[in-house]
Amino acid sequence: MKLLVRNLSRATTEQDLRTLFAAHGKVTTCNLVLDKETGLSKGFAFVEMPNDIESRGAIKALNQTSVDKSKIRVKYADE
Template sequence: MAFCNKLGNLVKQSISQNGQVPVASLLNSIRCFSSSKLFIGGLSYGTDDHSLKDAFSGFGDVTEAKVILDRDTGRSRGFGFVTFDSQDSASSALSAMDGQELNGRNIRVSYATERTSRSGPRTFSDDRNGDRGFGY
């Protein structure tokens, strides 16, 4: 119910200011109100799950902190996700940590978005000889 009230107030405020509802702003606000999962970019390669959780635990209960690793090398890909038990904690962490230094790097923090699925296997373009680049 609180979410609906916040959303209604946002719509009323937008309409009173310019007479129309900006759809992109409205969708972003909905996502912000309903998300407790943050995307953390620009991580140092030395950052692991534990140090990521430690960095964000001051804003609330962290239910999961995950640094994404490369499949082949096992090395950090430089980004991760932090999930909080409440939306308020996530919002506070985003406001406080975006642009701050963590392990020697300035990190970017934003609300995580749902990843779209890939529509099939990766394809390779043909070269002039017609082979697929596999050396056959």
């Protein structure tokens, strides 16, 4: 399942996200969206987890939690 992670701190890296979500199951991809001109994070990312039960658990556990001093929002990405 593809998850959308929003309201990320500019300091949060792809590796930080991969580690955060891997605690809840297998992560197949993690893509932090970067600004093409500055190379800085745009504050959101996509994380793919192949197991539906694990992805639901990650949403429940991580949505509205604080990561790098930002309260993140996690939900299923619209396909």
